[in-house]
Amino acid sequence: MAGKLLKIGFIGGGKMAQAMAKGFISAGLTKAESIISSCHPSDIASAKAFKDLGAESVFENLPVVEKSDVVIVSVKPSVVPIALDEIKRSNIKTDKLFLSIAMGVSTRQLEKMLPSDSRVVRAMPNTAALIRNAASVFVTGKNATEADVEITKNLLDSVGTCEEVPEGLLDPVTALSGSGPAYVFILIEALADGGVKMGLPRDLAYRLASQTVLGAGQMVRDSGMHPAVLKDNVTSPSGTTAAGLHFLEKSGFRAALIGAVEAATVKSLEVSQETETLIEKSFR
CATH class of the missing domain: 1.10.3730.10 (ProC C-terminal domain-like)
Structure with missing residues (x-):
C-alpha cells in the first residue's frame, strides 16, 4: 500500500488508541476522515476525543472492520474474545491487517478468534506514544505478509521507534519498555x-x-x-x-x-496465562 493513505480502524478508543491516531495523522500515513473507532457506549470521553480529531466514532465493532484497511485491536484482554467473536460470526470480509496491542493475547490466540485466513500482527507500544516517542516491538502471525510488516513498521515508527522480535520476548519487553x-x-x-x-x-x-x-x-x-x-x-x-x-x-x-x-516479567507471564485460560474457556 505504498503511497496510499491507509484507512485505519480502532476497536477500542482509549488513550493509547488516541495517541496512535494522532501520530498516524501527523506522519501523513492517513487523514482524520479515514479513521474510525468503536467505543463502549459509556465511554463518551473517548468517542468525543476521536470526533474532535475529525475522525468517526461509533459504538459497534463491525463498521470499524468494514471501513478499514488496518484494524487495531486496542481493548482490554478480557474484551478481546467478545469483540473478535462478533467479527468471526459475521459475514464481513476479513482481508485486513489486524494489529493487536492487547496485552497478553498471543498471535495464535488472535488467529483462533478470527477467521482462519486472517492476517495478524501483535504489537507492544508504551505510553510515550502520547508524545510520539514510544518504544514499540511487534510479532507477526503465520499469515502476515511482507507488506503487513512494512505497514506495521510505518505505523509504529510514526509514534516512536519499533523493532520486530520473537513472541517469546514479549513478556520481558512488557516489563522493560x-x-x-x-x-x-x-x-x-x-x-x-x-x-x-x-x-x-x-x-x-x-x-x-x-x-x-x-x-x-x-x-x-x-x-x-x-x-x-x-x-x-x-x-x-x-x-x-x-x-x-x-x-x-x-x-x-x-x-x-x-x-x-x-x-514485572513474572507478572506479565501470569497475566498472559490468565488471558489464555479465559480465551480457551470462551471457546468451550
Whole structure:
C-alpha cells in the first residue's frame, strides 16, 4: 500500500488508541476522515476525543472492520474474545491487517478468534506514544505478509521507534519498555526531591531532572557508546559523580531496577496465562 493513505480502524478508543491516531495523522500515513473507532457506549470521553480529531466514532465493532484497511485491536484482554467473536460470526470480509496491542493475547490466540485466513500482527507500544516517542516491538502471525510488516513498521515508527522480535520476548519487553516509564518517572521524582532537599526550588528541580534523564537517554541511543563508557566519561577521580555513584551502589540501585524488571516479567507471564485460560474457556 505504498503511497496510499491507509484507512485505519480502532476497536477500542482509549488513550493509547488516541495517541496512535494522532501520530498516524501527523506522519501523513492517513487523514482524520479515514479513521474510525468503536467505543463502549459509556465511554463518551473517548468517542468525543476521536470526533474532535475529525475522525468517526461509533459504538459497534463491525463498521470499524468494514471501513478499514488496518484494524487495531486496542481493548482490554478480557474484551478481546467478545469483540473478535462478533467479527468471526459475521459475514464481513476479513482481508485486513489486524494489529493487536492487547496485552497478553498471543498471535495464535488472535488467529483462533478470527477467521482462519486472517492476517495478524501483535504489537507492544508504551505510553510515550502520547508524545510520539514510544518504544514499540511487534510479532507477526503465520499469515502476515511482507507488506503487513512494512505497514506495521510505518505505523509504529510514526509514534516512536519499533523493532520486530520473537513472541517469546514479549513478556520481558512488557516489563522493560512497557512498565519502564513508571520506573523513570520515579527516578525523575526522586532526583528532584534530592535537589529540593539540597535547596533547589521545586519547579527548577523537576525541569533539571527531566531534562537530565531525557539528555542521558538520547546520548545512549544516538552515540552508540556503552552506557558504562558514558558513565565513566562524567566520573572524575574523587569527584561529585563518583561520590553519588558510590552511594547508589551501596543502596542497591542496580539490583532494585533489575528486580523490578524481573518482577514485572513474572507478572506479565501470569497475566498472559490468565488471558489464555479465559480465551480457551470462551471457546468451550
